[in-house]
Amino acid sequence: MENSLQKQMNVIVQGTEDVLNEDELEKLVADSIKNDKPLKVKLGLDPTAPDIHLGHTVVLNKLRQFQDLGHKAILIIGDYTARIGDPSGRSKLRPKLDPKAIDENAKTYMKQAYKILDPEKTEMVNNSSWLKKLKFEDVLSLTSRFTVARMLERDDFKKRFKGNTPIAIMEFLYPIMQAYDSVAIEASVELGGTDQRFNLLMGRELQKEFSQTPQIAITMPILVGTDGVEKMSKSLGNYIGVDEAPEEIFGKIMSIPDDLMIGYYKLLTRLDLKEYDKIEESLSNKNVNPVILKRRLAKLIISDLYTVKEAEEAEKHFDLVFKKKEVPENIEEYSIREGGKVWIVKILVDSGLVKSNGQARRLIKQGAVRIDGEKVKDSNLEIKPSFLDGKILQKGKRHFRKIKAK
RNA sequence: GGAGGAGUGCCCGAGUGGUUAAAGGGAGCAGACUGUAAAUCUGCCGGCGUAUGCCUACAGAGGUUCGAAUCCUCUCUCCUCCA
Numbered sequence: 168m169e170n171s172l173q174k175q176m177n178v179i180v181q182g183t184e185d186v187l188n189e190d191e192l193e194k195l196v197a198d199s200i201k202n203d204k205p206l207k208v209k210l211g212l213d214p215t216a217p218d219i220h221l222g223h224t225v226v227l228n229k230l231r232q233f234q235d236l237g238h239k240a241i242l243i244i245g246d247y248t249a250r251i252g253d254p255s256g257r258s259k260l261r262p263k264l265d266p267k268a269i270d271e272n273a274k275t276y277m278k279q280a281y282k283i284l285d286p287e288k289t290e291m292v293n294n295s296s297w298l299k300k301l302k303f304e305d306v307l308s309l310t311s312r313f314t315v316a317r318m319l320e321r322d323d324f325k326k327r328f329k330g331n332t333p334i335a336i337m338e339f340l341y342p343i344m345q346a347y348d349s350v351a352i353e354a355s356v357e358l359g360g361t362d363q364r365f366n367l368l369m370g371r372e373l374q375k376e377f378s379q380t381p382q383i384a385i386t387m388p389i390l391v392g393t394d395g396v397e398k399m400s401k402s403l404g405n406y407i408g409v410d411e412a413p414e415e416i417f418g419k420i421m422s423i424p425d426d427l428m429i430g431y432y433k434l435l436t437r438l439d440l441k442e443y444d445k446i447e448e449s450l451s452n453k454n455v456n457p458v459i460l461k462r463r464l465a466k467l468i469i470s471d472l473y474t475v476k477e478a479e480e481a482e483k484h485f486d487l488v489f490k491k492k493e494v495p496e497n498i499e500e501y502s503i504r505e506g507g508k509v510w511i512v513k514i515l516v517d518s519g520l521v522k523s524n525g526q527a528r529r530l531i532k533q534g535a536v537r538i539d540g541e542k543v544k545d546s547n548l549e550i551k552p553s554f555l556d557g558k559i560l561q562k563g564k565r566h567f568r569k570i571k572a573k
Numbered sequence: 574g575g576a577g578g579a580g581u582g583c584c585c586g587a588g589u590g591g592u593u594a595a596a597g598g599g600a601g602c603a604g605a606c607u608g609u610a611a612a613u614c615u616g617c618c619g620g621c622g623u624a625u626g627c628c629u630a631c632a633g634a635g636g637u638u639c640g641a642a643u644c645c646u647c648u649c650u651c652c653u654c655c656a
Contacts, residue, residue: 394600395611404583404600422610458608489610510622526602529617535603547623563603565610 172197175236177440179385182229182433184361187368187384195355195383199238206238209354209382211294211345214249214272219279220406221468222390222399225434226358227283229387232437233356234288242280243348244273247295248341279409282472297351298344309343312376313369318342321365342366346373354382361386390434395424413469413481420465421485425450425457428464436467494559494567501560502571508549511536514570520562530562537561 175196180186199206210230230240246269277291301309318339319325342365349357349370357367367384374381389398392405399406407419423431429447432438449455462482469478488495501518503509515527515536530536531546539558556572 396599418610425608425611427611456608457611461609461611485609512622521602523620524622525620526618528623530603533603533616 172200178232178236181440184386184388185364192383206355207241207352208233208238209241209243209349209352209357211243211245211348212276214244214246214269218401218408218410219276220399220401220408221435222406224283224409225387225390226360227280228435228437229358231283231285234285240284240289241352242289242291244291244293246293247298248344282409294348309347312373313343342369346370349382350374350377350379353379356383356385358385358387360389388434391427391430393419393423395427409472413473413477414484416469417465417481417485420468421461428461431464488565498559498567498569500571501568502573503552505552505572508551511543511548511550512546518560518568520566520568535563
C-alpha cells in the first residue's frame with residue numbers, strides 16, 4: 168500500500184454521488200495504510216440479469232479503483248433473495264429462479280465483470296450461505312432492530328405509502344437481508360447506485376448493532392443512456408452492452424450527445440484526476456474539437472473491455488464506414504437464386520434490410536437505397552440476379568448487404 | 574365481500590358516433606448539414622406488386638347504428654377505496 172492517504176481519498180471520492188461518511192472513510196483508509204490491511208469493499212449483485220451494460224460498470228469501475236489501490240473486492244451474489252423473488256417494483260412477483268439458473272447467471276455476469284475487475288483481487292460469495300441458516304427467531308431478532316418509521320424514511324417506500332401503493336411486508340425485509348450481508352462479511356465499504364442509498368445505510372445500522380465498525384456507503388450516479396435522457400437500461404434500448412463488438416461500442420459512444428461526454432469520462436474511465444479537469448475545460452471552452460474527445464472516450468472504454476489494439480481497430484472501422492463513407496469489410500451476405508428478374512423491393516425485404524414492401528418503396532423514394540453506390544430511383548426496378556452478383560446493396564449510410572447469385 | 578377507476582399504434586398520451594390508419598411527444602428510419610451515428614432542420618413512420626383500391630387495428634367476444642376507438646351487454650386484466 169504505497170499510495171498516500173490523500174491520493175487514495177481523491178481517487179475514491181471521484182465521480183461518486185455520495186460518500187457516507189467521508190470522515191469515517193478517511194479514518195478507515197488511514198488505518199488500512201498504517202496496518203497494511205486492505206479494506207473489504209462489498210458490492211451486491213442481482214443474479215437475475217446476466218447481460219451487463221455500461222450502466223452496471225459504473226460501480227464496477229469504482230470497485231476496480233479500490234482494487235488498484237490495493238483493497239479487496241467482495242461480490243455478493245444475491246442467490247437467496249433471487250430464489251425467493253424480489254417483489255419490489257409494484258406488486259408483481261418476479262419469477263423465482265432455481266439455483267441452477269442463478270449459478271449460470273452469476274457465471275456469465277462474472278465473465279463480463281472481469282473485463283473490468285481484477286479477478287485476482289475479487290472474492291465471490293453467495294448470500295444464501297448465511298441467510299439460509301437463519302432461523303425464524305433470528306429473523307425476528309433482526310427485524311426487531313428496525314422500526315416501520317425508519318423503513319418509511321426510504322423515499323420510494325414513503326411515496327408509495329403516501330400514494331396508497333401497496334408495499335409488501337417482505338419488501339421491508341430486503342434492506343434487512345442486504346444489511347445482514349454486510350454484517351456477515353464485515354464489510355468496510357459498500358458500493359451501490361443512488362437507488363441503493365437506503366439499503367447501504369441499513370447495513371451501517373445493523374453493523375453497529377453487531378458491534379462492528381459501520382461500513383462506508385458509497386453511491387454512484389446512474390448513467391444516462393445513449394439517448395441522453397433516460398437512465399441506461401436494456402428495456403429502453405439505450406444501452407451499450409459490455410459484450411457487444413468493439414466496432415459497435417465505438418459507434419454507439421460516438422452517437423451519444425456531446426453533453427454526456429464528461430459524465431461518461433468520469434464514470435467509465437480511470438484517468439489521472441487532473442485529466443478530468445482538462446477535459447471539462449476543453450469542452451466548456453470549445454478549444455478542442457469535441458469529436459476528438461469523444462473518440463478518445465470510445466477508445467478508452469473499449470480498451471478496458473477488450474484490448475487497446477481492438478479499440479484502435481474499432482476506430483479505423485468507424486472512419487472507414489462513416490467518415491470516408493466507404494464500405495466496411497465484413498458485410499453480411501445475401502444470396503438470391505439465379506433465374507428470372509427480381510423486384511428490388513423484394514430483395515430489400517428478403518435480405519432483412521427493410522421490414523416491409525411499403526417501407527422499401529418509401530426509402531427508395533427518399534433516395535436511401537444504393538447498389539454499388541448508385542442510387543436506385545425506381546421502386547419498380549427489376550433486376551437479374553446475375554447482374555447483382557458481387558455487388559453491394561446499401562440502405563442509408565450504414566446498412567449493407569453483399570449480394571450473391573446462386 | 575362491497576364501491577369506483579382504467580385498458581388506444583414500439584412506448585407515453587389525446588380523442589366520447591362520421592372528413593380517424595386515429596392529434597401530440599418520445600423512440601426508430603431516411604434526407605440535408607456537420608465535428609460523429611452530437612446538435613439543428615426536413616421527410617417517413619400498420620400491411621398488401623406498385624392501387625381516387627383492399628385488408629388489419631383502439632384489451633377480448635357479441636350487439637345497436639347507414640356509420641363505433643367512441644353507445645349497450647358480457648368476459649378478461651390492472652389499479653384505488655371501504656370492510
